[in-house]
Amino acid sequence: MVRRNVIDLRGFLSFQILHELKRKRFCGDELAEIIGKKKSSKLTPGTIYPALKNLRHNKLVTFKQEGRKKFYTLTPSGKKEYLRTKKLFKKIFKNILNG
Amino acid sequence: MVRRNVIDLRGFLSFQILHELKRKRFCGDELAEIIGKKKSSKLTPGTIYPALKNLRHNKLVTFKQEGRKKFYTLTPSGKKEYLRTKKLFKKIFKNILNG
DNA sequence: TTATAAGTATAGGACGTCCAATAAATATTA
DNA sequence: TAATATTTATTGGACGTCCTATACTTATAA
Secondary structure, three states: OOHHHHHHOOOOHHHHHHHHHHOEEHHHHHHHHHHHHOOOOOOOOOHHHHHHHHHOOOOEEEEEEEEOOEEEEHHHHHHHHHHHHHHHHHHHHHHHOOO | OOOOOOOOOOOHHHHHHHHHHHOOOHHHHHHHHHHHHOOOOOOHHHHHHHHHHHHOOOOOOEEEOOEEEEEEEHHHHHHHHHHHHHHHOOOHHHHHHOO
């Protein structure tokens, strides 16, 4: 059992995925790289793929297969959900960010 | 089973507790009120007290009993941990906040 | 003193996020 | 064609966050 940090900032992965997909389409592997490196290192498949599966099932994202990659984009309700959640996120955390 | 929102921003409670205690001492009930109302409504005892217990056990907070209240403050390592985590938090989320 | 309110606390369950390990499918290279 | 690399995917476990429900302790009010 390895616990590097007492507070580990685990969370908000689905929100971060929507955030990245807001600006550009990405495949799962790219999302694992982009989101992971902000925290420490690339996210493992066991982290990113279940999250994408859940977002698919909730129809917040859709994808287009190209070769062995699946390029994800936001659905209309995914965009709406992202904006709604971002508003809430700002309300909760803006004080922390500006301090 | 009630799921209001697909993305529920669950997380970072311990971090938020440290953030509040950075500026002022609070008892558990006050923290439940302050942190909860930013999201929606007051956090329940089953949410706030286990989190405080964990922070106590990790020696990030300490408390002073006054009447039936326990007033929590950051320990030196609690302050250090807060600053370390805040830096990481900003790295991860500043792009989202400024958008 | 007894009842009530305030504040703290735990148990139990659901869920999302994280990893390591394993596997499968597809594209590329030898 | 066969071997390798890339990308997707699942399983299983640990953990923190969230709730409801229940209970305990201490202070205040009747």
